[in-house]
Amino acid sequence: MTTITFDTLKFVRRLKAAGVSEKHAEAEAEALAEVFSETLDTQLATKTDIARLEGKLKLIKWMLGLVIGGISALILKTFF
Incomplete structure (x- = not known):
């Protein structure tokens, strides 16, 4: 508090x-x-609130990276 x-x-x-x-x-x-x-x-916001938000942002970054990687792989497979 x-x-x-x-x-x-x-x-x-x-x-x-x-x-x-x-x-x-x-x-x-x-x-x-x-x-x-x-x-x-x-x-x-408390330190705990900020730590939770940072954890969620890290997860979103990883998920976005995987999605971009998957789309890139599909594009490369289609044209090459």
């Missing part, structure tokens, strides 16, 4: 300084922290 540093206390203090009530500021800080957490869990 990916983490992000979000200082909710500093955020609440900043909102209170701007005239927002303490209760409202705390609710906003909690909601924002939750959104950050959910977004990071679903949107960022």
Whole structure:
């Protein structure tokens, strides 16, 4: 799981300084922290995700090479 540093206390203090009530500021800080957490869990690729993608790309390269080799062999057989 990916983490992000979000200082909710500093955020609440900043909102209170701007005239927002303490209760409202705390609710906003909690909601924002939750959104950050959910977004990071679903949107960022982990090292495992990247490793799986690299494995799939390697397999696709091999398959494409075999297909091109087979087509080339058929073309050569046809004309030579």
